Amino acid sequence: MIRSIDFELRMRTKRSKTFCRYDSTANNEEFSTEKVGRDKREDSAIKSGYTSNKYHQKRPHFSKTHRRLPQCIIIGVRKGGTRALLEFLNIHPAVQKASDEVHFFDDDSKYEMGLEWYRRQMPYSFPEQVTIEKSPAYFVTESTPYRIHAMNSSVKLILIVRDPVTRLISDYAQLAENKAKKERRVASFEEVVLFPDGSVNTNYKPVRTSIYSLYYTRWIQHVDKYATLDENGSR
Ligand SMILES: Nc1ncnc2c1ncn2[C@@H]1O[C@H](COP(=O)(O)OS(=O)(=O)O)[C@@H](OP(=O)(O)O)[C@H]1O
Structure with a gap:
């Protein structure tokens, strides 16, 4: 301990x-x-x-430590402060984080590699420690609630949300920066978010991600199945 x-x-x-x-x-x-x-x-x-x-995988580790499937997963939301939350939690000595986003449940090619592959992506931990990973794409990916439940119906899920408009701007800014780095044309915020008549383009992915209810309702269908996901924990 x-x-x-x-x-x-x-x-x-x-x-x-x-x-x-x-x-x-x-x-x-x-x-x-x-x-x-x-x-x-x-x-x-x-x-x-x-x-x-x-x-x-090649680094030395303590003899009593093992890689374990996560007992806790930060499922999102993208640009919601998930990295900061993971780092804060990891300060606690009973928590051991996966350093990278694993994307096991939202990426079919990774999911096909199976749970043993997923377990091997986790850090070494002592039996008393909680292994935690974060992949913000889990929240918006259709297959994820079912897949996580299939792995462990009592896993703890954390969803951290942010003001949807601020999150959208943050998401747009990151995508724009990535495009600019690749010297690709960067469309203006108004161009991608608004239609000419001024209505919001809900087909634009960053807009959709900020419509939390679209995904929340999907997760909520699994709430009964998640023994540990209570009313507060699911917010
Ligand atoms: N403590 C705290 N409070 C409020 N906001 C915070 C906090 N920590 C990080 N952030 C902001 O969260 C944004 C990054 O979120 P994520 O780590 O989830 O990003 S990512 O989805 O993994 O790319 C990023 O937002 P932007 O600054 O708009 O890019 C961070 O500034």
């Missing part, structure tokens, strides 16, 4: 002589490594901030 935020565990592996420290305050890492015997690959990965699960 991890008892406090300052609690540290240290391990020296025989093979690489890597010195590992459990640091629950670390930003992007389940484990921070330091000192003796790090191989070059590890050094450059740490320097560049590279923290993909592919790399984690």
